[in-house]
Amino acid sequence: xxxxxxxxxxxxxxxxxxxxxxxxxxxxxxxxxxxxxxxxxxxxxxxxxxxxxxxxxxxxxxxxxxxxxxxxxxxxxxxxxxxxxxxxxxxxxxxxxxxxxxxxxxxxxxxxxxxxxxxxxxxxxxxxxxxxxxxxxxxxxxxxxxxxxxxxxxxxxxxxxxxxxxxxxxxxxxxxxxxxxxxxxxxxxxxxxxxxxxxxxxxxxxxxxxxxxxxxxxxxxxxxxxxxxxxxxxxxxxxxxxxxxxxxxxxxxxxxxxxxxxxxxxxxxxxxxxxxxxxxxxxxxxxxxxxxxxxxxxxxxxxxxxxxxxxxxxxxxxxxxxxxxxxx
Numbered sequence: 001x002x003x004x005x006x007x008x009x010x011x012x013x014x015x016x017x018x019x020x021x022x023x024x025x026x027x028x029x030x031x032x033x034x035x036x037x038x039x040x041x042x043x044x045x046x047x048x049x050x051x052x053x054x055x056x057x058x059x060x061x062x063x064x065x066x067x068x069x070x071x072x073x074x075x076x077x078x079x080x081x082x083x084x085x086x087x088x089x090x091x092x093x094x095x096x097x098x099x100x101x102x103x104x105x106x107x108x109x110x111x112x113x114x115x116x117x118x119x120x121x122x123x124x125x126x127x128x129x130x131x132x133x134x135x136x137x138x139x140x141x142x143x144x145x146x147x148x149x150x151x152x153x154x155x156x157x158x159x160x161x162x163x164x165x166x167x168x169x170x171x172x173x174x175x176x177x178x179x180x181x182x183x184x185x186x187x188x189x190x191x192x193x194x195x196x197x198x199x200x201x202x203x204x205x206x207x208x209x210x211x212x213x214x215x216x217x218x219x220x221x222x223x224x225x226x227x228x229x230x231x232x233x234x235x236x237x238x239x240x241x242x243x244x245x246x247x248x249x250x251x252x253x254x255x256x257x258x259x260x261x262x263x264x265x266x267x268x269x270x271x272x273x274x275x276x277x278x279x280x281x282x283x284x285x286x287x288x289x290x291x292x293x294x295x296x297x298x299x300x301x302x303x304x305x306x307x308x309x310x311x312x313x314x315x316x317x318x319x320x321x322x323x324x325x326x327x328x
Contacts, residue, residue: 033182038152042315050148051141065164067116070135075099090167112173113300120160127157144273155180191306200290201297207281216280218244224292228255232262246274267327283310
């Protein structure tokens with residue numbers, strides 16, 4: 001009887017691994033990324049019409065789930081759409097005074113920041129995610145430097161909806177590991193993680209550690225000692241390193257002075273807020289809501305995407321080069 005129960009248990013385990021894209025090689029379980037075709041559109045605010053992109057997605061979707069740290073006037077677009085479809089939004093409670101008294105908005109608690117800036121839109125035959133560094137505010141759209149990325153993907157939408165549902169249920173600063181951490185998208189690899197449960201800092205660290213030709217970054221707040229020390233260490237190799245810091249965040253724990261004292265090619269951005277959270281490693285780009293800080297990795301609700309594709313990465317390099325002209 002015990003033998004039969006053991007066989008049944010093993011069969012169930014194999015079925016679970018197969019369903020979620022895993023396979024066993026000896027005693028090692030290997031994750032097999034699912035595959036799909038889709039589209040990626042990259043925008044940079046304020047030089048692109050990010051507000052128009054946001055508004056069109058709201059107007060042309062059948063269901064909307066969003067986790068947004070900060071917003072202001074865009075809430076009226078959500079409110080109009082909520083008259084016809086189901087709209088759900090989770091926001092950080094620091095924004096309560098601006099967007100209170102809407103039954104489709106929930107707020108997090110005081111224990112951490114709900115720092116995400118993502119939406120999942122259902123549009124009949126496809127699911128679309130919107131993510132990046134942009135908070136949909138007047139300043140976010142029209143003044144601060146941000147990225148906004150729109151991806152048509154069922155698998156990524158499932159990841160982001162899983163995270164959204166946790167937040168909507170009141171689960172903050174923790175949660176289940178991401179369901180599809182890697183995805184073969186078109187002919188390249190996308191990785192998707194959520195902090196703190198998926199350890200975003202370690203994902204960035206691993207990529208930088210294996211850099212072969214270049215490491216660029218443009219960051220709003222950069223206080224992570226492990227990442228700062230690693231970049232300094234990598235500067236001793238034959239690798240091109242360039243960095244752009246937001247001047248308003250050059251405070252006590254910033255990595256700026258330490259890198260400058262080690263003669264790295266870094267600058268302070270001399271304009272409006274540099275709100276990007278971007279690392280470029282070789283032909284791979286990392287972006288999302290995660291600032292390389294201790295709180296960003298261990299406390300706040302965050303998300304990142306890692307796209308291993310030179311065409312997408314080059315768009316971020318173009319933005320980096322444009323902004324670097326205003327650095328000092």
